[in-house]
Amino acid sequence: YYLVLNAAGVSDKWIFVSQIPFVFVYYAVFFFMLSTPEEVARRVALTRHVAISDASPSDSSTMEWSGNESVSLLPHSDVDTESKSVLVEMPPQQTTTTKWVVTWSAVKESLSLSWWYALQLGLVYFFEYVASVGAAAYANPSGDSFALQHAYTILSFCYQFGVLVSRSSLHLFKVRRVGIVTTLQGINFIAWILIARLRFLDVYAQFVLMFY
Secondary structure, three states, rough: OHHHHHHHOHHHHHHHHHOOOHHHHHHHHHOOOOHHHHHHHHHHHHHHHEOOOOOOOOOOEEEOOEEEEOOEEHHHHHHHHOEEEEEEEOOHHHHHOOOOOOOOOHHHHHHHHHHHHHHHHHHHHHHHHHHHHHHHOOOOOOOHHHHOHHHHHHHHHHHHHHHHHHOOOOOOOOOOOHHHHHHHHHHHHHHHHHHHHHHOOOOOHHHHHHHH
């Protein structure tokens, strides 16, 4: 998005201003389109007919329902052999909703479980954006080469591409001790501050480091 608008001659100011409406789209999707697990379970429970393939009157045991749960089927007389569907009896408690009440004790328990991860996440974001936005803007002098003229744009692309690769590989590589990742990002943060201050690293090496 940024590269396309930048190549079209749009200034950085208006590129970032044009992204503001996406914030409202995000919140609209979050509040009006996403469903809680309870709402999904209630809708599934209200769906009384479950299509099954190759159903026969002699098959009267159980079938899989929404993952790992199993539900009992009605007797043979309730099986529609033409449409291959059966009527499923759902337990009454699966159609009820739960009313959540926020209490101070619940808040304290939530904070005790999440504060460490929230701190690591906040530090990583701080380190990343200072390096990719602030330090990258001062890391290179003016020059005639394409790399120097578009260094900030290319560095921004390298950062975003690195984020894409890291998040896409979450199912392949998992780090239990997240503090290790935060420490590595902190070292990267210090390196970029020194690069912006002293300008000792070649621009092409910066592309590799920003991807990291």
